[in-house]
Amino acid sequence: MGKREDNKKRTEQRLLDAGIRLLGGPNGENVTVQDIADEAGVSRATFFNYFDSKQDIATAFGRRQRESIFAFAETLPEDMPTADKILAVLRADIDSVHHRLGNVTFARYIMMSVFGNERLARAELQNWDLLAQMYGDILTHGIDRGEVPSDLDIPLASRMIVEMYFSAQSEFLFGSTEVPCAELIERRARMLFTGFGIS
Template structure:
């Protein structure tokens, strides 16, 4: 158990040191050797934690999945499904907001790299499955009555989540909090566009 905790600690340190180097020098100008040296480890040891430099950009998203499970468990007793989903997604977005420079970098690199896009799609599918689970539970408990299929609802909510994250990161980080932006977008979708 102690060994696993040390491994997790070193992986997080590699991630944090890499972020600092990316911010200081630019992603393209940072080598794996520099990241390893900054952490006092051999270059080969780096590859025990990340298969390549690009994987550092994916780490934030992958580590979000653990946060997602913890957040879903923390908010499982919230009665209102819309509020429960907002709380869970907001928890995730707060971690991204703390790393907005990384998010900008990751967005640009994701567009350029098929490898990164394919790897990130796995995290998106897991997020979709978690949100679908929350929707199914709300339907089964009678807290949500909807004519829409669970998969379609989850797809829409995940789309709102990613739109909020990307638009806040790239365009509007200074105008409003990311949580407020998400809440506003969820209201529009949840309440429906046609209110007649």
């Protein structure tokens, strides 16, 4: 990576980190683009070189998170049982989200920003499609290993895993459940595995 490209990556990361800190803070809903630029130590014009709006911070976080999870999935052993592999990815995803955000305020902001904006919602649904493809690859490998029924509808099953994950997150963030998010996701994942007939 060239020096210029490296500097661009660092600037984008500073803006992303600043956005997460401010938008996840107690006064998050009143944070402006200028506030984020100031926190990152750049100009307002520089902010717009990287993001179209402060809401785009949310989708950028989601994109980085997805890339991180894809990389993690690639490190898992080939012979790891299918159910264990999917659970490992789900756990890594939620653990990483909680570690990087530090609190639930920004996670709530992401949900409200993304699904309150048609353009961002479409981008997020594309993200879901990519995640479903990853789980589909794991399930397909499970068929080859004899751990997953050969007649399982892979596109539907993989999409159900993704929708379960985000549904559990939403319930944890906005609902009244006292069950930790990771536990809620694991319980529901195991129920899906039973329905899928995964051994």
